[in-house]
Amino acid sequence: MPEHDDLIGELRELGRALAVPQPVDQRNAVRARLARPAPHRPRVRLWLAAAVAALTATVTLVAPARAAVVEVVGDLLRVAGIEVRREHPRGSLPANPSPLPSTRTADLAEAERAAGFRVLVPELLGPPEEVLLADPDPGGRPRVVTLVFRGGTVRFDQFAGNLSPLFRKTAPDAQWVELAGVPDGAIWMASPHPLTYADRTGTEYTATARLAGPTLIWDTSELITYRLEGFATLEEAVRVAQSVR
Amino acid sequence: MxxxxxxxxxxxxxxxxxxxxxxxxxxxxxxxxxxxxxxxxxxxxxxxxxxxxxxxxxxxxxxxxxxxxxxxxxxxxxxxxxxxxxxxxxxxxxxxxxxxxxxVREDPMPLEPDPAESAEATERRRFLVEQLRALDVRDREVLVCRYLLDLSEAETAMTLGLPKGTVKSRTARALTRLRDRLPVKEVPGA
The missing domain is CATH 1.10.1740.10 (RNA polymerase sigma factor, region 2, helix turn helix motif)
Incomplete structure (x- = not known):
């Protein structure tokens, strides 16, 4: 736009001459607001209410066979291997995530051989950047297989869920949601929450408690439990979860 | 680096x-x-x-x-x-x-007078602000992003949620409209 060069010059000059007051320091205010759970929009809440109602019916129907797998007991949500307490976390949240015990890297084929179950991959995310095997038994069989995507911002954990809870989570905003192909539904936690890992002896590792981002968890009839972490919205998490093959 | x-x-x-x-x-x-x-x-x-x-x-x-x-x-x-x-x-x-x-409340574009500047230049600048504010909001937004905030075309497109081509054409249109509102500047020696 050469015919406007002088006007453009004047506008740039004007930009420099406009006085903008000092901005307020936003650090504390933003942090305080992020520490509170995100408010749910009414539309979403209605949809969730419908999902919970549908699931309650499902649970009633399948309860005898699946009682050990999915329970809704007061404010305790449970998918095989994961227990979610719907309450506010006590104490402050850990700032720096720490890894699961005895973690080593592997490739997908090796992970599958070692784990003793089929290791699945969310197709939408492409091949994993890293495959991690954690907390092996004396024979070397890992309890948890983790696939890492997008520079570590997305984690996909999978493990045999017919065990006592491995992970304990405290998330006041945990909700049951419907997931196609998963009869018992999934649990969605929209805001970051503390995650505690319990090892083979049942000892809870408060030292390995880490702050998990928004997470979707579900299990299958083969009692393999999946945990997908790192997507800000439920829609996106569900889309990726449905691409798991 | x-x-x-x-x-x-x-x-x-x-x-x-x-x-x-x-x-x-x-x-x-x-x-x-x-x-x-x-x-x-x-x-x-x-x-x-x-x-x-x-x-x-x-x-x-x-x-x-x-x-x-x-x-x-x-x-x-x-x-x-x-x-x-x-x-x-x-x-x-x-x-x-x-x-x-x-x-409406405070001036969204507060102009800080530069004491070294001539009264004429300050006046011209004030007038430019007024004309900018009188523009259609879509025209004003692209000019503010591109020149007052000094964003690139791509950054402006992302900031305003527009395709890059639209930023280009809207910027050209906004400049023409703004120029039409300004008095012709006297060119020294002309």
């Missing part, structure tokens, strides 16, 4: 923030408060710019999962800032009513 290092820092901070690390997010809050505040002010938020900035940081954190990082964190954040500012202006207009619009 320094630019690359800063970019890398930014990507690391975003990745860690996305995993729920509020300390990492604070790094981004500190770095981008000033540009976000300046953009909010010049796009018309005026004295409410701080509120817009805070709202934008809270929303940005919750939407980090959608961040793709193609053109950096700044234009991505500014898009949220621009959107919040539009919401603010809409509700302010509803509150104030159309008749009051001209007298």
């Amino acid at each position: 320094r630019g690359a290092a800063i970019e890398n820092d930014e990507a690391t901070a975003v990745a860690r923030a996305r995993a729920g690390d509020l300390d990492a997010y604070e790094v981004l809050v500190v770095r981008f408060t000033a540009p976000a505040h300046r953009a909010a002010t010049l796009l018309g938020a005026g004295a409410d710019a701080d509120d817009v900035v805070q709202e934008a940081f809270v929303k940005a954190y919750r939407q980090l999962g959608r961040y793709r990082g193609e053109s950096g964190f700044r234009p991505w954040l500014l898009a949220i800032v621009a959107n919040e500012t539009r919401n603010l202006l809409r509700s302010r207009n509803r509150r104030a009513g159309l008749l009051m619009r001209a007298a």
Whole structure:
């Protein structure tokens, strides 16, 4: 736009001459607001209410066979291997995530051989950047297989869920949601929450408690439990979860 | 090399923030408060710019999962800032009513007189601000982003949620419209 060069010059000059007051320091205010759970929009809440109602019916129907797998007991949500307490976390949240015990890297084929179950991959995310095997038994069989995507911002954990809870989570905003192909539904936690890992002896590792981002968890009839972490919205998490093959 | 290092820092901070690390997010809050505040002010938020900035940081954190990082964190954040500012202006207009619009609160574009400048130049600048404010909001937004905030075409496109081609054509149109409103400048010697 050469015919406007002088006007453009004047506008740039004007930009420099406009006085903008000092901005307020936003650090504390933003942090305080992020520490509170995100408010749910009414539309979403209605949809969730419908999902919970549908699931309650499902649970009633399948309860005898699946009682050990999915329970809704007061404010305790449970998918095989994961227990979610719907309450506010006590104490402050850990700032720096720490890894699961005895973690080593592997490739997908090796992970599958070692784990003793089929290791699945969310197709939408492409091949994993890293495959991690954690907390092996004396024979070397890992309890948890983790696939890492997008520079570590997305984690996909999978493990045999017919065990006592491995992970304990405290998330006041945990909700049951419907997931196609998963009869018992999934649990969605929209805001970051503390995650505690319990090892083979049942000892809870408060030292390995880490702050998990928004997470979707579900299990299958083969009692393999999946945990997908790192997507800000439920829609996106569900889309990726449905691409798991 | 320094630019690359800063970019890398930014990507690391975003990745860690996305995993729920509020300390990492604070790094981004500190770095981008000033540009976000300046953009909010010049796009018309005026004295409410701080509120817009805070709202934008809270929303940005919750939407980090959608961040793709193609053109950096700044234009991505500014898009949220621009959107919040539009919401603010809409509700302010509803509150104030159309008749009051001209007298709305503080001047969103405060002009600081430069003592070294001639009275004539200051007057011209003041007039330029008035004409800029009189433009259609869509024309004003592209000019504010491109020249007053000095954003690139790509950054402007992201900030305003427009295709790049639209930014180009709208900028040309806005410049023509603005020029039509200005008195012809006397060229020395002509």
